[in-house]
Amino acid sequence: MRCFFAFVGGFISLWVTGTVFGISAGIGFIILLGIVSIDSILLITLMKEYFLQTRNIGLSIGKAVRRRIRPVLMIALMGSFGLLPAALSNGMGAEVQKSFAIMIVGGIPVCMILSFTVLPQIFYLAYRKDKLLINR
Incomplete structure (x- = not known):
């Protein structure tokens, strides 16, 4: 899924600017994939941690997103x-x-929006079944 976010963000930015995908854009895509993977892994880990504590999926998603939005926003703005x-x-x-730069500059904000x-x-759909089993 994270690869899809990077793909969408990077290639939309290349398409809008009319830039051709080449070796340097591919390297930018790899960097963009790494940034998005780290942000997504940290967000999912925090959601799982809050879900195990509270057993409330909506509350855990909300708390995790509120806690991670500032660091991810700072990474996106800096990049x-x-x-x-x-x-x-x-x-x-x-x-x-x-x-290279267009791939990263245009891809990071789109990936950040899609990540949040x-x-x-997707996390809700994946853990909804666990919520139903816990309540029984």
């Missing part, structure tokens, strides 16, 4: 703003770094 000059560059050598909207829904 996006840090590579923004490279994504906007047009000078000599820009054709190599531009697709779609991932909790």
Whole structure:
């Protein structure tokens, strides 16, 4: 699932800017996949921890999202703003770094939004069965 978030975010940003996917964009995709994987693993781990404590799936998802939104937002802003000059560059050598930077600058915010909207829904669907078994 995390790979799908990185795929959607990165390739939408390449499509919007009209940039061709190449080796440097592939390297940017790998970096983007790593960032999204770390954020998603931490969010899912926190959801599981709260679920085991409270046995309330809605409360555990809400607490985990509220606790992780600030660190993930800071990672997204740092990565996006840090590579923004490279994504906007047009000078000599820009054709190599531009697709790399566009993949990361456009992909991180989209992945962050999908991680906090779609991932909790998938977690809910996966652990809903456990909730039904616990209440019996």
